[in-house]
Amino acid sequence: MTVVANEKIDDKKLQKASEIILELQNEMPKYISNGSGPFLAAIYDNQGNLIAKEANSVVSQNCSHNHAEMNAIKAAEKKLNTYDLSAFNLSLYVTSEPCIMCLGGIMWSGIKAVYFGVPSKRVEEITGFDEGFKPNWFEEFKKRGITVYGNIAQDAGEKVLKDYVSGGYKVYKPER
Numbered sequence: 001m002t003v004v005a006n007e008k009i010d011d012k013k014l015q016k017a018s019e020i021i022l023e024l025q026n027e028m029p030k031y032i033s034n035g036s037g038p039f040l041a042a043i044y045d046n047q048g049n050l051i052a053k054e055a056n057s058v059v060s061q062n063c064s065h066n067h068a069e070m071n072a073i074k075a076a077e078k079k080l081n082t083y084d085l086s087a088f089n090l091s092l093y094v095t096s097e098p099c100i101m102c103l104g105g106i107m108w109s110g111i112k113a114v115y116f117g118v119p120s121k122r123v124e125e126i127t128g129f130d131e132g133f134k135p136n137w138f139e140e141f142k143k144r145g146i147t148v149y150g151n152i153a154q155d156a157g158e159k160v161l162k163d164y165v166s167g168g169y170k171v172y173k174p175e176r
């Protein structure tokens with residue numbers, strides 16, 4: 001799968017994002033074996049300082065909105081003591097494409113850039129998780145000044161998700 005973006009691809013940004021997302025994918029099994037869902041997000045400032053790193057904790061904390069992105073945003077806002085991260089010029093790196101809820105959470109947080117690994121379509125195909133409906137979000141984020149790059153280190157990410165399913169871990173969603 002080729003990398004997709006809502007701006008002309010900047011090789012330096014992509015290189016840095018590839019390194020960070022690959023590192024997150026490599027760390028994922030440790031989080032999964034400690035009870036996290038198979039998604040991990042990290043927020044960095046533009047000097048490369050790590051501000052927050054959080055995994056999905058829906059099952060372990062009994063909270064349906066504890067996705068990795070939401071947890072990382074919450075931790076960053078707490079650490080920086082603000083509800084608006086805009087002034088900090090932060091980037092969110094996440095192992096899979098944000099779901100419909102997290103897109104909203106990212107928009108209201110003031111995050112300036114999103115870099116993700118496995119696209120939602122593949123997450124749904126591999127795991128059965130429901131990622132929601134997300135019409136044209138690359139363009140909508142662009143209008144709001146949020147950079148998006150996706151399908152980064154996708155093969156490594158798909159392997160983590162496949163291992164999660166074959167490991168018999170829970171694919172949680174509401175009953176319908």
Ligand SMILES: [Zn+2]
Nearest residue numbers: 067098099102
């Ligand atoms: Zn989400």
